[in-house]
Amino acid sequence: MSSLPAWSSRTGRRLLVVLLALLAAAGATVAEAGTATGVKARPAAGAATPDRPHYDVKLRGDADGSHWTGRQRVSFRNASSRPLREVYVRLWGNGEDGCGAAGKPSPVRVSKVRGGAPGRLTVNCTTLRIALPKPLTRGERTAIAFDVSIAVPERNNRFGREGAFRFLGNALPVLAVHDASGWHLDPYVSTGESFYALASDFRVRLDHPSSLKVPATGRTWTRPGKPGRTVTHSVAQRVRDFAWAAGPFRTATETSPGGVRVKSYWSPNTPAAGVRLTRKDGVAAIDRFGKEFGRYPYGEIDLVMTPGFGGGMEYPGLVILGTTEEVGAVVHEVAHQWWYGIVGNDEYNSPWLDESFAQYANARFYGWDTVGCWSEDNWPSDGAALTNSMAYWSTHRGEYHVVYMAGPCALSDLERTLGAGTMARLLKRYAHDHWYGVSTTADFKKAAQSMTNKDLTPFWKQYRIK
Numbered sequence: 012m013s014s015l016p017a018w019s020s021r022t023g024r025r026l027l028v029v030l031l032a033l034l035a036a037a038g039a040t041v042a043e044a045g046t047a048t049g050v051k052a053r054p055a056a057g058a059a060t061p062d063r064p065h066y067d068v069k070l071r072g073d074a075d076g077s078h079w080t081g082r083q084r085v086s087f088r089n090a091s092s093r094p095l096r097e098v099y100v101r102l103w104g105n106g107e108d109g110c111g112a113a114g115k116p117s118p119v120r121v122s123k124v125r126g127g128a129p130g131r132l133t134v135n136c137t138t139l140r141i142a143l144p145k146p147l148t149r150g151e152r153t154a155i156a157f158d159v160s161i162a163v164p165e166r167n168n169r170f171g172r173e174g175a176f177r178f179l180g181n182a183l184p185v186l187a188v189h190d191a192s193g194w195h196l197d198p199y200v201s202t203g204e205s206f207y208a209l210a211s212d213f214r215v216r217l218d219h220p221s222s223l224k225v226p227a228t229g230r231t232w233t234r235p236g237k238p239g240r241t242v243t244h245s246v247a248q249r250v251r252d253f254a255w256a257a258g259p260f261r262t263a264t265e266t267s268p269g270g271v272r273v274k275s276y277w278s279p280n281t282p283a284a285g286v287r288l289t290r291k292d293g294v295a296a297i298d299r300f301g302k303e304f305g306r307y308p309y310g311e312i313d314l315v316m317t318p319g320f321g322g323g324m325e326y327p328g329l330v331i332l333g334t335t336e337e338v339g340a341v342v343h344e345v346a347h348q349w350w351y352g353i354v355g356n357d358e359y360n361s362p363w364l365d366e367s368f369a370q371y372a373n374a375r376f377y378g379w380d381t382v383g384c385w386s387e388d389n390w391p392s393d394g395a396a397l398t399n400s401m402a403y404w405s406t407h408r409g410e411y412h413v414v415y416m417a418g419p420c421a422l423s424d425l426e427r428t429l430g431a432g433t434m435a436r437l438l439k440r441y442a443h444d445h446w447y448g449v450s451t452t453a454d455f456k457k458a459a460q461s462m463t464n465k466d467l468t469p470f471w472k473q474y475r476i477k
Contacts, residue, residue: 059190059449061098062090063152064211066253068183070159072219076177076257079161079217085186086154094146098127099187099194100139103206104161104170106181106199110136118162118170121184126155138187138196159184169324169331173317176258176278178331180324181206183253188357190449197359200401202411203366204358208251210447215253217243224262226276226313227255228328247309249447250327251355256315263290269298271307277316281334288338289316296345296376303372303435304349304442312348314341325369327352346372354442355449360400364450367397367418374419382427385420385474396475397421398452421474428470429463437462452476 070081089095104119110132111117117136121129127141147153161182167173169180188195188207195207217225221241225231229247236242247253260276267273273294277286293314301307313329320333323340325347332339350372351358351365358365374381391410394403397417404411426434441450441458456476460467471477 058090058092059188059209060090060095061087061186061189062209063088064186064209066183066185066211066213066215068159068213068215068253070161070215070217072217072223072225072257074220075175076219076223076225077163077172079159079179079182081159082156083159083184084154084156086152087186088152089147089149091189092149094148095143095189096146097140097142098155099196100141100155100157100184101187102132102137102139102184103181103199104183105132105136106205107166107168107170107201108164116162118164119182119184120160121157122160123158124155125157126153129157134196134198137199139184157184167319167321173319174258174278174280176256176260176317178254178256178315178320178324180254180326180331181252185211185252195357195359197401200359200405202408203362203401203404203414205401206252207357207359208355209449210249210251210355213245213247213250213253215245215247215255217245217255219243219257222259223257224260224276225255225257226260226274226315226329228253228326229309230311247328249308251352252326254326254329254331256329256331260315265290265294267294267298269301269307271297271301272311273297274311274313275316276313277334278318281316281318282336284336285318285334285338286316289314289332289334289341292338292376293341293345296342297348299376300346300349300372304438305353305446307348308353309348312345325351340373342376343369343373346370346376349442353447354445355447356451357449359402361398361452362401362404363397363414363418364452364455366414367422370415371419371422374423381420381423384423385417387473389417390475396477398475398477417474421476424474425459425470428465428467429459433462 064085064087067084070079072079102119105117108118121139127143130140132139141155163177164171169178170182171178185208188209197205199205218236219225221239225243227245228250229245231243231245234242261279263275265273275290297307297312309328311328315331316334320331322333323344324331325344330344332341346369350368356364395410395413437459
């Protein structure tokens with residue numbers, strides 16, 4: 012197609028496998044986007060808040076990991092100079108099914124709220140407003156708690172299932188963010204991500220049948236539970252989300268030369284060659300990116316593999332991977348540990364800041380030829396721009412590949428413009444300056460310009476980086 016860059020046809024079958032896997036992960040369609048119906052964003056209140064969230068979660072799973080019930084508590088601080096009178100909880104697991112239907116409730120339900128007064132669910136049942144009993148002033152800390160019920164949908168998705176295996180990505184309710192733009196209550200999209208969260212601490216206890224292996228975000232260990240049951244404990248610090256999976260996985264654990272524990276989980280029908288390649292490339296990538304962007308801080312990462320999962324999906328310390336004999340998207344997803352995980356961004360409004368950066372890292376890892384890989388003729392429309400939000404991509408579904416293709420080409424061209432050594436210093440410094448924080452396009456442009464005396468304005472214009 013005319014919209015595909017030249018390197019997509021020059022670097023062989025493996026490149027096409029990875030690109031198609033990534034686009035498959037993005038999905039064939041995009042959920043309709045719009046404003047957060049029924050909820051008005053408050054005026055700008057300065058620093059991003061609620062700050063320093065700490066989640067304590069205890070859940071019990073049923074016989075096959077399809078249903079989880081328990082209690083969740085989250086404490087948080089107000090980092091804003093303006094009093095905090097409310098918080099919003101995002102129930103992203105309801106994104107595909109919304110408010111459900113008669114006899115089929117939403118997959119994620121919250122009840123018995125303590126610490127505030129809950130309102131009605133809004134934004135297609137992905138948002139719950141909780142009014143605080145009194146305004147929370149700057150620096151003060153409080154907590155809310157609620158019962159949570161999670162039913163894994165019958166679809167192969169980041170929150171879904173494949174055969175006997177369950178994926179619980181974006182299933183756990185998390186706090187929305189308020190920053191200078193107000194409350195971020197964007198709609199769910201099935202292509203790409205809507206997610207925006209501040210670095211948080213999680214302590215999670217998952218009680219499940221002993222027949223199930225449960226990979227999860229964070230450092231995990233198991234203890235015997237009641238007869239026939241096991242309790243998987245996880246502690247994760249300074250992460251933006253918490254995900255887990257459940258099923259009769261085969262497992263293997265190794266430690267990378269750089270000291271990161273890499274735990275692999277795969278379904279028995281996953282191609283053995285793909286499992287070997289995924290483990291090999293995953294171990295190599297976690298160490299390489301640690302050298303390039305800053306040491307991986309979490310100590311452990313889980314690679315969850317099945318043959319039918321569409322592409323890959325990243326979570327802190329855990330990635331879900333559709334794995335063929337020719338491997339898949341493991342390097343791209345591992346790169347997301349830095350670009351989205353450690354260096355955060357608003358994935359709805361600035362998807363290129365994680366997807367394009369992860370794909371650039373992927374291209375460097377595999378040594379792809381990126382010279383001349385994007386030109387003005389490759390733009391699919393006048394409105395397409397690398398820095399468009401998911402609000403745009405959701406109504407221009409055939410153009411979303413721009414983020415995966417123009418993005419790494421732009422960053423590769425920037426590397427040639429600055430010089431390889433300068434680009435390496437830029438990325439490492441940029442990651443350091445936004446470690447556990449939130450990055451923006453303006454931040455990156457400013458950082459890049461600071462590395463050279465050459466005016467980069469024509470470069471930003473060429474790649475439609477606005």
